[in-house]
Amino acid sequence: MNANYIYVALCFIPLVLYLIKLRNFKLNVKKMVVIAMFSGLSFILSKIVFIQYPQGGSINLLSSLPILLIGLIYGPVEGMTTGLITGVLGLFGGYIIHPVQLFLDFIIPPMILGLSGMFGSDSRAKVFFGCLIVVFLKCCVHVVSGVVFFASYAEQFNMGPWLYSIVYNFSCAGVEGFLSLIVATILPLEKIKREANKGYKASA
Structure with missing residues (x-):
């Protein structure tokens, strides 16, 4: 079996786990509104180019941050849902050449960002390393794609496909994601979390 098929299959694991958890998941109105707002914000930020590279890549303005925050504030399912909506929005005007590439470039990467709270959010170290891991995994999915x-683009730079994809994606999505996780780490998350969860029990 071609190793690429294995790499692609591994990329779909977060999506499968999300669909399994989604069966017993319930959203209240407040969460739905916040998720919708943050999804829209992430999409808008993705259209604001902070740095444009000559070869066509770019770094946008902290588009990962809203998804990271939802994952930290509410949890993995809410975070991945925010990523899913953001990814669907990104399909409009996106460059799509294959159904699998659609998932690897637009759907799964932003969903992975929603797992940012895997270690919790009660310390800056946990926030930093949780966000760092999901940003790294997001870039890995882009690399596989x-x-x-x-x-074929690698030939223009006399590079192998893996090296080219790693350099391209980590210099674009990787840099943007790292800047986003730095901002997420320095924000007063506990205060934001308390405000976001006010009235949650009453409306659940």
Whole structure:
């Protein structure tokens, strides 16, 4: 079996786990509104180019931050739902050449960001490392997509598909994600979390 098929299959694991957890998940009105707002904010930020690279890549303005915050404030399912909505919004005007590439570039990466609270949010160290891991995994999915679907671009730079995809994606999505996680780490999350959860029990 081609190793690329294995890499692609591994990328779909977060989506499968999300669908399993979604069966017993309930949203209240407040959460739905917040998720919708943060999804829209992430999409808008993704259209604001902070740095444009000559080869076509770019760093946008902290588009990962809203998804990271929802994962930290509410939890993984809410965070992944925010990522899913953001990814669907990104399909409009997105470059799509294959159904699998659609998932690897637009749906799964932002969903992974929603797992930012995997270690909790009660300390800056937990926030930092949780966000760092999901940003890294997000970039890894983009790298697999680059190797499988955009390997021909590597020839222009006399690079192998893996090296080209790693350099391209970590210099774009990786830098943006790292800047977003730094901002997420320095924000007063406990205060934000208390405000976000006010009235939760009453409305649940």
